[in-house]
Amino acid sequence: MxxxxxxxxxxxxxxxxxxxxxxxxxxxxxxxxxxxxxxxxxxxxxxxxxxxxxxxxxxxxxxxxxxxxxxxxxxxxxxxxxxxxxxxxxxxxxxxxxxxxxxxxxxxxxxxxxxxxxxxxxxxxxxxxxxxxxxxxxxxxxxxxxxxxxxxxxxxCNGHYSVPMIPSVPGLDLFRGKVTHSHDYRYPSEFEGQRVACLGAAASGQDISVDVSSAAKHVLNSL
Structure with missing residues (x-):
């Protein structure tokens, strides 16, 4: 069979x-x-x-x-x-x-x-x-x-990293700066000279914080 x-x-x-x-x-x-x-x-x-x-x-x-x-x-x-x-x-x-x-x-x-x-x-x-x-x-x-x-x-076998999980953050809709999910992050030059807050300190949050710091003016990594 x-x-x-x-x-x-x-x-x-x-x-x-x-x-x-x-x-x-x-x-x-x-x-x-x-x-x-x-x-x-x-x-x-x-x-x-x-x-x-x-x-x-x-x-x-x-x-x-x-x-x-x-x-x-x-x-x-x-x-x-x-x-x-x-x-x-x-x-x-x-x-x-x-x-x-x-x-x-x-x-x-x-x-x-x-x-x-x-x-x-x-x-x-x-x-x-x-x-x-x-x-x-x-x-x-x-x-x-x-x-x-x-x-x-x-x-x-299509994986589980393709759909970003975006939490509900009070006041996020009032923020006037750029908001992006790590799923859409590509290179640090996008944030040249900017002040950046990375929300989340797991593997991707820590790694992207370090990567962004090569171009950003200031980086804050928050749990």
Whole structure:
């Protein structure tokens, strides 16, 4: 019996899932759907913010000077180490290169539908099992009619960093300065000579505070 599996997203989790599914053929038959034109998920850097060329929300929160806050020795897949010449804390470009190399090494691209969005995942209940209807469409040709296929299982690997969480801050609507979320932060020159308050002191808050300080007049990092 062959089990058809839909993998949504070709970032780190999606590529790893696809690598293990495709080594267990013909038990599993996998298809991966990725809305970007390349693999890498959140590690695909772009200067764009807001929406992309297709009108879709920008997925990545990468900023220009970002380095990982975990060492490569911890982040690497067990059977695919990083290049030895790289430092422990790599740049986002190195992380993207690593994932693209992983996809090449295990010949995964042939299972991935790039520039393709999944519009609907719908369960179909039967007496003895549940099947999943996946409706998807290509972004390269907007006139193409969406396609619906049936799968036995779905692995959702689209990450959880693409939708910014913006808390309700009393008085924020009265603030006359610039308000931006870390999801839309790209480079420190945007804040040249300005006084900047970074709200939040977790990993991204601390890192962006340091990055912004290279250009800003004054930076306050607040919990």
């Amino acid at each position: 062959t089990i058809r599996v839909a993998v949504i997203g070709a970032g780190a989790a999606g590529l790893c899932a696809l690598r293990h599914l495709t080594t267990r053929q013909p038990t599993f038959q996998a298809v991966c759907f990725e809305q970007n034109s390349r693999v890498g998920g959140t590690w695909i850097y772009t200067d764009q913010t807001g929406v992309d060329d297709h009108g879709l929300p920008i997925h990545s929160s990468m900023y220009k000077n970002l380095r990982t806050n975990l060492p490569k020795e911890v982040m690497a897949f067990p059977d695919f180490p990083f290049r030895k010449d790289l430092p422990s804390f790599v740049r986002h470009e190195d992380m993207l290169d690593y994932l693209e190399s992983y996809a090449d090494r295990f010949d995964l691209l042939k299972y991935i539908k790039l520039s393709t969005t999944v519009d609907l995942v719908h369960p179909q209940k039967h007496t003895d099992k549940v099947e999943w209807q996946i409706t998807y469409k290509t972004l390269t040709d907007p006139d193409v009619i969406p396609v619906t296929e049936t799968f036995d299982a779905v692995m959702v």
